[in-house]
Amino acid sequence: MDKQVVEITKSKRHLCVHRGFMIVKDGKEELARLPIDMIGVVLANSYGLTVSNKLLLSLGENNIPFVICGKSHLPESVMWPISGNYRHAACTDAQIKKASLNKRIWKEIIINKIKCQSAVLKSLNINNARLDELAQKVKSADNTNNEGLAAKYYWSRLFGSSFKRDKEQEGINSLLNYGYTILRSMTARSIMCCGLNPLLGIKHVNKLNPMRLADDIMEPYRPMVDQLVFYLVKENKLEINKETKRALAGIHLLPMYTNNISSTLGFSLQSLTQSISKLYLGETDKLVFPSGIINNKYIIEHLRH
Incomplete structure (x- = not known):
């Protein structure tokens, strides 16, 4: 069963734990309680939030x-679980010793990212032939930067020739930023559940980035x-x-397909991370x-609920 992304947006809330449930309070009033084992990630996106030490330990x-x-809805700090997963040490050792696999993994990540970009355009009846060509030309470690070439084509077709992907801009870019924040957090959870070390990236190597591996694995999604x-945007939101x-x-x-079997995006992401x-x-x-x-019809249904 897919875990829940729990986001706290209201100010002056207090989070605590009681008998396996995360409790959300406003002063002394209990607003909600959620089973800890149903939570995938907690996003603290509000000011004046307080959290009990016991809850942090339980998470x-x-x-x-x-x-x-922070203000841009992007993560400023992450509390990572470092215990409770017997595979963690073994995976860390393997990630270091088998770093030679990274070129192959990154190639497959970029191929599948471009394929998904192509599929999105196709679903919207937008010419995607160029992306199909680029996906076939990706080499080891994508050393010819087909990812960049695909992005230039993709963004101009999806949101128009005047659109520029800029993390600091509002409108479409702010929606993308927020969506990627959710995706990044989901990926971080998958990484921890599978015992991988998030600091050991496949392509991303910025020493100041504690989620290098998450930024790699989330790319196809x-x-x-x-x-x-x-x-x-089509609905002017x-x-x-x-x-x-x-x-x-x-x-x-x-809903989406994984190994040609109907699943959810969360399940698909977990399957990739585990593999x-x-x-x-x-x-x-x-x-x-x-x-x-x-499927586009599920997107529309999702927005109507």
């Missing part, structure tokens, strides 16, 4: 990241966020507000990527 024991977001944002945040926060539940862990440990030779994007 850590259950491999649940606690993410603190970015187009699913783009697809959802496209429909938000260009601002980060309660409605758009709710739509983007629920992306993990959207990367197994590849490093020598337990498999195949990575499990999404085999089909989210």
Whole structure:
């Protein structure tokens, strides 16, 4: 069963734990209680929030990241669980010793990212032939930068020739930023659950980035966020507000295919992360990527609920 992304947006809330439940309070009034084992990640996206030490310990024991977001709705700090996963040490050793696998893994990540970008355009009846060509030309470690070439083509077709991907801009870019924050947090949880070390990236190597591996693994799923944002924009919903945040926060539940079997985006992401862990440990030779994007009708239904 897919875990929930729990986002706290209201100010002056207090979070604590009682008998296996995370309790959300406003003063002495209990507003909600959620089973700890149903939570995938907690996003603290409000001012004046207080959290009990006992809850933080409980989240850590259950491999649940606690993410603190800043003004731009991007993570500023993450509390990572470091215990409770017997594979963690073995995976860390394997990630270091088998770093030679990274070129192959990155090649497959970029191929599948471009394929998903192509599928998104195709679902919207936009010419995608160029992306199909670029996906076939990706080489080891993508040393010819087909990812960049694909992005230039993709963004201009999806949101128009005047659109520029800029993290500091409002409107479409702010919706993408928020959606990627959710996706990044989901990926972080998957990494911790599978015992991988998030500091050991495949392509990303910035020493100041504590989520290098998450930024690598989430790449093939970015187009699913783009697809959802496209429909938000189509309905003239260009601002980060309660409605758009709710739509983007629920992306993990959207249906898609994994190994040609109907699943959810959350399950597909977990499957890919687990297969990367197994590849490093020598337990498999195949990575499990999404085999089909989210059907447009489900996107529309998702936005209506």
